[in-house]
Amino acid sequence: MGSEPHEGSVRDLLAANLKAARARRQVSLSEVARLSGISKATLSQLESGTGNPTIETVFSLSRALGEPLSGLLEPPAPGGMTVIRAADVAPLVGEGVDLRPYGRVESAGLICELYDQQVRAGARQESPGHAGTEHTVVQSGLLRVEVDEVRVELGAGDYLSFDAVTPHVYTAPEGPVRSVLLINYRADGRGPAEAPH
Known part of the structure; x- marks a missing residue:
């Protein structure tokens, strides 16, 4: 294939x-x-x-x-199977995070975006907030996330979701962190998407 x-x-x-x-x-x-x-x-x-x-x-x-x-x-969606090689996707670089966009899915009134997120060791990435709900699953490392002055630490396999309109910060206090980031929005643009229960 x-x-x-x-x-x-x-x-x-x-x-x-x-x-x-x-x-x-x-x-x-x-x-x-x-x-x-x-x-x-x-x-x-x-x-x-x-x-x-x-x-x-x-x-x-x-x-x-x-x-x-x-x-x-994201480029226009091709038909059939989509294979995206990490080496073919240049990361979007921030103060503390490298973010590789991998895909977008629209279904049932939601837009879901999938990213490979790497937080650099000792780095801090602040966001003033944006539309959508963020879902993060840590693959490796220790990720510290602060949302509205509440701080949690996540290890490999841990999951977190929150309304991304709230200012938030990602840090990697002990070394680099690799995680999967999913951001979902309501397709009509009205209010945040609901996080799954």
Whole structure:
């Protein structure tokens, strides 16, 4: 059985998807700059594929455009089987996290995005909050998560979910952490998706 390579760097995918999202919403670069807090010059570089997007930048664009992260980072879905090799997906780099987007599924009014999340040893990744519910399963290492001043530590095999609109922080106090991150949104954009019970 063969597989199609996962084509397009994060930079190229963001450039194409950002242009498409702006066109759908009929908003100018100036308006996106105002809504996102990202300079117009930086947005122009991102749209031309010459900028270097960070996790923080993509989350800001997601909030400003009302677009799920996967809508900004994922290529159009191919038919049949999809195989994505880690080596073919450049990570989106943040202050403390490398995030590889792997897929998006829409079903029953929800959009679910799947990521490989690696928290660097001793690093701290802060998020002011964004739409959706975050679900994290730790594969290796010790992950500390703070949500609304509540702190939990997760080891291999542990799971956590929370409303991602709440500011949150991921840290790896003892060494690198590898985890699976799933973010789900309501497709209609109204309110957070419910975490499973």
